[in-house]
Structures are given as C-alpha cells and as structure tokens.
Amino acid sequence: MTVLHDRPETRRAGRLLAAAQLAGSLGDGAFLTCSVLFFTRIAGLTPAQVGFGLTLGWAAGSVAGVPLGRLADRHGTRGSAVLLALATGASILAFLFVRSPLLFVLAASLYGSCQTGLAAVRQALLADLADPERRTRIRAHLQSAGNAGLAIGAGLGGLALSADTASAYLTVFVLDAAMFVATAALLRALPALPRTSSPRTGPPKPAVLRDRPYALVTLLNAILLLRMPLLSVAIPLWIVERTAAPGWTVSALFVLNTLVVVLLQVRVAGRLTTLGSAARMVRRSGVLLLASCVAFASSALGTSPSVAFGVLVVGALVQVVGEMLQSAGSWEIGFALAPADKQGEYQGFFGSGISVARAVGPLLLSTVVVGWGLPGWLLLGAVFLAAGWAMGPAVRWAAATRPATR
Missing domain, CATH: 1.20.1250.20 (MFS general substrate transporter like domains)
Incomplete structure (x- = not known):
C-alpha cells in the first residue's frame, strides 16, 4: 500500500486532499446558504415539503454509505471517489429541474447518497494513503480546510440571497456543481492505489x-x-x-x-x-x-x-x-x-x-x-x-x- 510519510510526494498528496476538501466545501457553503429559498421561491415547494424531502434524502444517504464504501474497497478508492464527486455535481444540477415534491425527494435521495458515499470513500482513501499515526492529524487539516471553504461559500451564497433572483440562485447551483468537478480532478491527481480486496471475494453480507x-x-x-x-x-x-x-x-x-x-x-x-x-x-x-x-x-x-x-x-x-x-x-x-x-x-x-x-x-x-x-x-x-x-x-x-x- 502507498502510505504518506514526510516526503515531497506526501506533502503534495496532502495538499491535493486539502484542496479537494476546500473546493467541495466552498460549493456546499454557497449551496446550503440559499438552497432552501430556491426550493421554496423558485421551485414552488412548501417549507414542509422541503424539510420532508431533505429528511428522506439524508435517510437514503445513511443506507447508501455501506454499499458504496464496499464497492470502493473492491474497485479502488481513488477512482470511486472521483466518480462519486462527479455524481454529486450531477445531483446538484438535478435540483434545477425539480418542480414537484416527488422529483424533489428523488433528487434529494440522489444527493444524499452521493454526498454520504463520497465522504465515506474519501475517508477510506485517506486510510489507504496515510499510515495510522498520521491519519487523524491529516483528517484535522482537511476539517480545517473544509470549514474555511464553508465560510467562503456562505459569503458567496449571501450575495445570491441579497440579489434574491432566479439567476443568482442558478449561479450558486452551477458553482457548487463546478466545485465538485474540480474536486474530482484534484482527487484524480492523487497517487494510484491498489484494490484493497478482490471483487470476487468476501461474504455475501x-x-x-x-x-x-x-x-x-x-x-x-x-x-x-x-x-x-x-x-x-x-x-x-x-x-x-x-x-x-x-x-x-x-x-x-x-x-x-x-x-x-x-x-x-x-x-x-x-x-x-x-x-x-x-x-x-x-x-x-x-x-x-x-x-x-x-x-x-x-x-x-x-x-x-x-x-x-x-x-x-x-x-x-x-x-x-x-x-x-x-x-x-x-x-x-x-x-x-x-x-x-x-x-x-x-x-x-x-x-x-x-x-x-x-x-x-x-x-x-x-x-x-x-x-x-x-x-x-x-x-x-x-x-x-x-x-x-x-x-x-x-x-x-x-x-x-x-x-x-x-
């Protein structure tokens, strides 16, 4: 297994992971700041419908984490993380076409599943890259980068809230999707990793x-x-x-x-x-x-x-x-x-x-x-x-x- 020690390639991998965390969190910060108003004012949903749909979406995500993580173990964490980052971006764009409660629940379930799966696979990717003594400290660096991204994104989302127009909200959603494309590109630049288990082995459950x-x-x-x-x-x-x-x-x-x-x-x-x-x-x-x-x-x-x-x-x-x-x-x-x-x-x-x-x-x-x-x-x-x-x-x-x- 490739592990992170204190070498130039280690520092490069750490910077890539932090940059990927920053990019995704920046998009999320903007999205979370004004998404509810988009759903209620532009998509025409009621606050109750939005709350119910998001609850079902995150419930779907809680179920999807294990199978998506298992697939990553079998097919490689880096490639799986890249695909899930792209899928998350696509799920965000899917919200733009929502105009009914049913479509909102479907889009929220896709979004929640992709977000949960991506978070799990990124954790596994870090575990594959780093030796046990460094994992938690590197994860703390990623958390700090993520919080900085959320703060910056919230500021950008605030600009959209001030404008309060459909085009402003559209820009935020496109920005969030683009940030996950950037996340995928950054994760793709990490060192290639071997599969941790064979696709044909393992218990049925x-x-x-x-x-x-x-x-x-x-x-x-x-x-x-x-x-x-x-x-x-x-x-x-x-x-x-x-x-x-x-x-x-x-x-x-x-x-x-x-x-x-x-x-x-x-x-x-x-x-x-x-x-x-x-x-x-x-x-x-x-x-x-x-x-x-x-x-x-x-x-x-x-x-x-x-x-x-x-x-x-x-x-x-x-x-x-x-x-x-x-x-x-x-x-x-x-x-x-x-x-x-x-x-x-x-x-x-x-x-x-x-x-x-x-x-x-x-x-x-x-x-x-x-x-x-x-x-x-x-x-x-x-x-x-x-x-x-x-x-x-x-x-x-x-x-x-x-x-x-x-």
Whole structure:
C-alpha cells in the first residue's frame, strides 16, 4: 500500500486532499446558504415539503454509505471517489429541474447518497494513503480546510440571497456543481492505489453489519453528532424565539465556530496518541457538550440583549471545544477499529451517523430544545454526557475483538 510519510510526494498528496476538501466545501457553503429559498421561491415547494424531502434524502444517504464504501474497497478508492464527486455535481444540477415534491425527494435521495458515499470513500482513501499515526492529524487539516471553504461559500451564497433572483440562485447551483468537478480532478491527481480486496471475494453480507462492537461505537458517535443540527437548526431557532439576543447573533456564532475550528482543530488532533486517548477525548467532549447545553438554556433567563449575547458566546465557545474533541476522537476510533482491507465499507457505516443526524436531528432537536425549553436542554446535555462516557467501554470491547489495534 502507498502510505504518506514526510516526503515531497506526501506533502503534495496532502495538499491535493486539502484542496479537494476546500473546493467541495466552498460549493456546499454557497449551496446550503440559499438552497432552501430556491426550493421554496423558485421551485414552488412548501417549507414542509422541503424539510420532508431533505429528511428522506439524508435517510437514503445513511443506507447508501455501506454499499458504496464496499464497492470502493473492491474497485479502488481513488477512482470511486472521483466518480462519486462527479455524481454529486450531477445531483446538484438535478435540483434545477425539480418542480414537484416527488422529483424533489428523488433528487434529494440522489444527493444524499452521493454526498454520504463520497465522504465515506474519501475517508477510506485517506486510510489507504496515510499510515495510522498520521491519519487523524491529516483528517484535522482537511476539517480545517473544509470549514474555511464553508465560510467562503456562505459569503458567496449571501450575495445570491441579497440579489434574491432566479439567476443568482442558478449561479450558486452551477458553482457548487463546478466545485465538485474540480474536486474530482484534484482527487484524480492523487497517487494510484491498489484494490484493497478482490471483487470476487468476501461474504455475501457486509462484514460491518455483523460487527456488533463497531455498530455500538457508531451508534454512540451518531448520538454525539446531534451537535451538528444543534448548531445549524436548534440554536438559531432558540435565539430568535426564546432569547433577547439580536438576530445577527446567529451569524456571529456560526463565524465564531468556523474560525475556532480552522485555527485549533489540527492542534487538538495532535494530542491523540492511542485509541485509549481518543476514547478519553470523546468522553471529555460529552462533558463539554452538556455544559454548553446548560449555557444555551441560561441565555433565555434574562431580558437584556447584551447579557443573552454574552451567554450564547460562552455556550458556543464551550460547544466548539467539545465539537473538536469529539471530531478528533471519533476519527481516530473510526479508523483504528476498521480492518485495513475494508476501510471503505467500515467508513461508510461509521459515516452514516452524519446522515442520521441530518435526517432526524432538525425535527428532534427543534421539538426537544425549542419546544421544551430548559428541561429539553438538560435532557439533551445528559444524552451527550451518557454517550461520551459510554464510548470508552464500547471502544475497549471493540478493540478486544480486533486482531490488533493501537
């Protein structure tokens, strides 16, 4: 296997991976900023239809990750990543022809499946290219590049929102598709990799579906990933409906989160040395996510806009530290517990937690947090704490069933 060491070709491959992450995230940032308004104002869908379609789309993605990852194991991760990047671009363009709920569900399912499959195969591609000691740190660099791309893309999407015309939204969709074509080109320039398994071998059912310890680790990670719709859906609704903070606080917290991840994610990941340290990092993330929930809940107790803003900033800072710990720890766990010849399949399963969080998180969190108020925040925080603490025993169980883990 070709692995990344500290050589010129290593640095080139790392730059290509980071550039591919930046390109795709830039397009996604623009798309996510204004896609809902395109679907409601231009495509003629209702907000409920958009929400339902996106939920089904990400649900389809959570199912598609394993078979797409398995195909990548058999036919090569680099080529599979290139094809999935191109397919993602095509799925974005398909949205432009949507004018009915049924077509929207079909397009959203294609989009969710391609996005989930691409994320899984890129993880497997990194596992194929990098030695185990460098994977998590390289993944942290990619996360920082991705967040920078999202921030830039969100700015471009904001320009389209300001124009609020069909042509402006069309430009964003075409830009997003073009960014995934660029992603495919960058991934194609990576070193060629051998297949990790033969197309004619392997059990009839994916091995990961019979790996109960890995399934438990994946479930706990999926619970912790509810922090994603917490930041993008629940907190904005909470700020607007339940606090005295100004509306622009939503944007300020998003920018704060992005900047902290860009600046510090690599440093946080650099603290990992073993699988045990990764589990401890996830456990600490659960504590911090609980603390952030308490802070967010407290932001609604007063009537002063400045006090509410200050409390929300404190909560956001605690939350982003918990986010970085959870991200770094989970990357190490997901990589280290997966068999070397089945990284695509296992990463597809492990990454399905993102799709599950995106599918069920918005409705669940908006009901529990915004609907229930303080009790909902405390319940959510307790769930984060329990999932973080349970990760240690789950990882030890999984590690005991592997031939060797570090």
